Amino acid sequence: MKTILTGIRSNSVLTLGNYLGALLPMVRLANKHSADYNINIFVPDLHSIISDIDGDLRENIVRTIKYYLAAGLEANDNVHIYRQSYVPAHSELCWILNCIATMGETSRMIQYKEKSKGQESCNVGIFDYPILMAADILLYDATYVPIGEDQFQHIELTRNLAMRFNHKFGEIFTVPAKTADQIKFMGVSDGIRIRDLLNPEKKMSKSTKAENSKILLDDDPAKAAKKIMSATTDSLAKVKFDMFNQPGVSNLLQIRALVSGTPLQEVISEWVGETRYGTLKRAVADGVAQMLKEFQDRMANISDEQVYDLLEKGEKYANEVANAKLLEAQKAFHLR
Ligand code: ATP
Ligand code: MG
DSSP: OEEEEEEOOOSSOOBHHHIIIIIHHHHHHHHHHTTTEEEEEEEOHHHHTTSOOSSOHHHHHHHHHHHHHHTTOOOOTTEEEEEGGGOTHHHHHHHHHHTTSOHHHHHTOHHHHHHHTTOTTOOHHHHHHHHHHHHHHHTTTEEEOOOOGGGHHHHHHHHHHHHHHHHHHOSOSOOOOOHHHHHHHHTOSSOOOOBOSSOTTSBOOTTOOOGGGOOBTTSOHHHHHHHHHTOOOOSSOSOOOOTTTOHHHHHHHHHHHHHHTOOHHHHHHHHTTOOOHHHHHHHHHHHHHHHHHHHHHHHHTSOHHHHHHHHHHHHHHHHHHHHHHHHHHHHHTTOO
16 A cells, blocks of 8 residues: 655644635645545654744644544545654664765755755754655655645655665665645645735745734634735735736736635636625735634534543554664664
């Protein structure tokens, strides 16, 4: 059985953009394939500590797992939920991979360049995390790793490390699918990018300081509605889906479609030509408020015990699989 592996960092509360663009599509993909794939959903807590954390990491982790469940993840026997740091093989394999990766290829990572830019004392974790990511993937022979475009380069690095290892020591690791095949598998031709509400030329990001730029999943629904009402639009006074010239209005249409589960084209035909932006905003605000209310009600009904039960099961499975793979890698180096 092939494996689909995914994770999302738990450094803070997620935004509506993270939910609509990453979490929800992932949950749909998992539900679609969980009869004939292993679905590994892990919380990359060791990746969290390379940067700042809002709040308490342990609480954030429990909340993230609840997000998946509240988004509709059907947890059956093929779905494995685990915390990275509870499976020590990740760190162990990372070290072994460090010793076959080169400074040249690791220094070329765009994420590293961006994240370390302007930081006088960038921590080594920021440099090394793509190798840890390779270990996260290779330990489970994962074929598909649905992630955002900013991580594609790391998939290529993982593929190269796996091929190098296999070439030297025999077929130990499954080489994950090429980026193009990952995209095909995810079924997204053009990734969804929810825009910043105040500066719609940019995407919505959880690290943006301005409160009214982003909607957080734990925002009070009425407060979230107000943020939509105060979103930046334009002075053309005619609704049209045109991300380039009318990004604010187009973003509202996009959000309206996603929160109501209506195809974007349908929402566009309903609103195109409307001259009162306030009417569109009201409809979007109501849709967002309703979605958030339902989501938050589902969150409230998931207990911590439920999460810990899933983790206990998932971590037992993950340790078995990962330790077996690690042993093969250790034998290759005559460590065992
Ligand atoms: P940060 O500001 O810390 O970079 P972020 O909001 O950009 O936070 P990430 O942690 O970088 O979030 O990404 C988590 C996931 O959410 C990724 O899969 C990413 O592609 C997706 N994502 C992030 N922002 C958006 C957005 N505005 N619309 C759709 N998907 C998004
Ligand atoms: Mg980001």
